[in-house]
Amino acid sequence: MTAVEDTTGTRTAADAVEAAREHLLLLQSPEGWWKGELQTNVTMDAEDLLLREFLGIRDEDDTREAARWIRSQQAADGTWANFHDGPPELSTTVEAYVALRLAGDAPDADHMARAAAYIRGQGGVPATRVFTRFWLAMFGRWSWDELPVVPPELMFLPRWFPLNVYDFACWARQTIVPLTVVGAVRPVRPLPFELDELYPDYDVPRPTRTTGWDAAFQALDKALHIYQRRPAKAVRRAALRRAADWIIARQERDGSWGGIQPPWVYSLLALHLLGYGLDHPIIQRGLDGLERFTIRDEKGRRLEACQSPVWDTVLAMNALTDAGLPAGHPALERAAGWVIREEVKGPGDWSVRRPELPPGGWAFEFDNDCYPDVDDTAEVVIALNRVQHPLAEPAIERGVRWMAGMVSKDGGFGAFDADNTRTLCRRLPFCDFGEVIDPPSADVTAHVVEAMAHREMADSLLVKRAVGWLLKAQEPDGSWFGRWGANHVYGTGSVVPALIAAGVRPEKPVIRDAVAWLERHQRDDGGWGEDLRSYRDRSWAGHGASTASQTAWALLALLAAGERGESVERGVRWLVERQRPDGTWDEDHFTGTGFPGDFYINYHLYRLVFPLSALGRYLKGS
Missing domain, CATH: 1.50.10.20 (Glycosyltransferase)
Structure with missing residues (x-):
């Protein structure tokens, strides 16, 4: 039957x-x-609080409600995962922890102590992904010199040249372009607290490669660090202008960039650092647009990515x-x-x-x-x-x-671009989180x-x-x-x-x-x-x-x-x-x-x- x-x-x-x-x-x-x-993981909410702290617009009511949501997603062992019932994730846990410190949670509170113990056990802040350390560098809790360099001069690479911005998937290029600006300016606006409890009492070894493309990119990164200290001023100014123009041209009617959180947040940061004030229409539209992506209910305040x-x-x-x-x-x-x-x-x-x-x-x-x-x-x-x-x-x-x-050359279809298949992009030291190309x-x-x-x-x-x-x-x-x-x-x-x-x-x-x-x-x-x-x-x-x-x-x-x-x-x-x-x-x-x-x-x-x-x-x- x-x-x-x-x-x-x-x-x-x-x-x-x-x-x-x-x-x-x-x-x-x-x-x-x-x-x-x-629904995604709590990094959306943590980074929203960090953005508002950096811009000086963090609201206590929103902070309290966002913190309530972040706490509700913490596992019994003190960690946060990237998906329901998933394993602990170090970088997500670090960002959630810092957000809760912003909300006033004491480091010796039980839920915070358990999170910090896990973080230290996994190598601490030095073992997190680049994006997490990028945020911490903006608040003086990590050295800019210890981050990979992606210079805004990237904007001058012709479209046929490897690693030009259009070699990256649309979501990656929208994120990388504003981050070249942030990385060039290297802002530091210190947090009102230290984060010493998130650092282990031992050195965390960094993986190194001595052969192949990985070694080549590590050598390139060292050269870019040297250039970063004394860039060609006229070229750097022109690159920053081109990056700003590129970003502004891609803002949507609702204030977003691509309708997704990462490029939205980093584009606001980049333009603000280039002198666009909080009352500028582009910045105001971007900040106002985030409200449309905000959910408030009995569970707290959270953002959709x-x-x-x-x-x-x-x-x-x-x-x-x-x-x-x-x-x-x-x-x-x-x-x-x-x-x-x-x-x-x-x-x-x-x-x-x-x-x-x-x-x-x-x-x-x-x-x-x-x-x-x-x-x-x-x-x-x-x-x-x-x-x-x-x-x-x-x-x-x-x-x-x-x-x-x-259609791509091989007969298959990617999501946003055709023939976006240049895997060299994945090898950049900067690209340690998420897919950065869009193959079929x-x-x-x-x-x-x-x-x-x-x-x-x-x-x-x-x-x-x-x-x-x-x-x-x-x-x-x-x-x-x-x-x-x-x-x-x-x-x-x-x-x-x-x-x-x-x-x-x-x-x-x-x-x-x-x-x-x-x-x-x-x-x-x-x-x-x-x-x-x-x-x-x-x-x-x-x-x-x-x-x-x-x-x-x-x-x-x-x-x-x-x-x-x-x-x-x-x-x-x-x-x-x-x-x-x-x-x-x-x-x-x-x-x-x-x-x-x-x-x-x-x-x-x-x-x-x-x-x-x-x-x-x-x-x-x-």
Whole structure:
């Protein structure tokens, strides 16, 4: 007996779909969009307090509420992690500790003493990442001479030259350019307290390489330190002006830079250090815009690193369509109208490598005209293709044209740029946190393939090359790596439906191997989960606590492959039995990825839209 046929009085998949659909409809804004909270780790909140301390605008009420949130995320051992139920993370713990010192927490308080003991045991401040020591240098608690140098003269490198700013991914270049300014000015505004308790009583050895590129970059860094002490004044002034112009040109209407926290914060710091006062419209707009990213509730005050209304909206549209909502439903029409108005119609940094390509993509955020991305555009094309709106078709055509033009030389697709693959950027001593390039990935490429298939373009050369790229990218165990979601479950859940949509037969070995991998990794409770540690430790691949979004990803792949057996039934039952009375699901675990191995995201709407899609498709096929 299947979940659909259950007559024992327990809830069925149809019941779950109805409850989830109604809950999702209630979350739609009057303008037509959906947006769930985008939760990350406490470094967002710690760095916000540090920014405000540096600028002299830190408010005691906001500090108190931010500290309450930071304390609530501390583990019993005194540490902070980068994701729910994750291992302690040194740099995150240091930044949280310093923020709490700003809030007035005494170093001998129990929760602070436990944090400090962990920090010292891991090598203390000297063992933290560059970004953490960068912040401490601004407050006189680390020497600028002990940080890697990235000079603003970087702005003069031509686009064909290695390590020019466009060799870096969009999120990295937006961060590095303002940091070249901060690093050149080397400001020091001391904190009202010492941090001696965070330094071990022994020397922490620094890793050194004597051969290869690492040794070359260490030699370059030594040379840049010499130049930093006595730069060519005229050249330095011109470089700082060019960096400032570059930064200012990329501020969005809402005051942000790229709609993401790191470049936003560092751009404000850079411009302020170049003489832009707190009352300057650019600075004021930037500071005011942060309020839009601030959440205040009973848990305290916290900041979103980014917001995802376009992504959330089109995922919601697809989920509702999967759940049987008719194409002409007012909610879908209202959502389509909002999405169409969000189209990016001007050039951006992507134009550097594709100067002849007309614009036509979509970005992730409310306001981000410089950085549309392929992933959002693919999902927009799928969503608009499934609804009825008089303006949808021209927008879809522009989106398809732009998306097709962003293909990389190897046939795959990155998220924000084409052919952003120069791995030399990763070797800079400065780049010890997060991915700094944007090469093609399986999940983004799969979404493009699926979108093109919806447009009946599966036989095009573009799609055939992309399918070939996906076939080569399959892991030996049958899964695919997930760049933007956790991890092999997400990659496999994205690729299998795309390959099927492109015409790959379910009985082909590539599909059978993927199905077998998913079935092998189904948990005893019937769900699927993958811990984010799988990005650094392959033994975690496919292993972790079951979550609603990851269970849905696995089901979407199995259903696309034509599976209707015990594995699917157990997965469906897991979702049905764990649905909350309000129609959604609990999901404390993070299943989104910012930087593999370093930065992760809990998309609060994932726990609703993906299970709704999976259950809706299950019912349609039963």
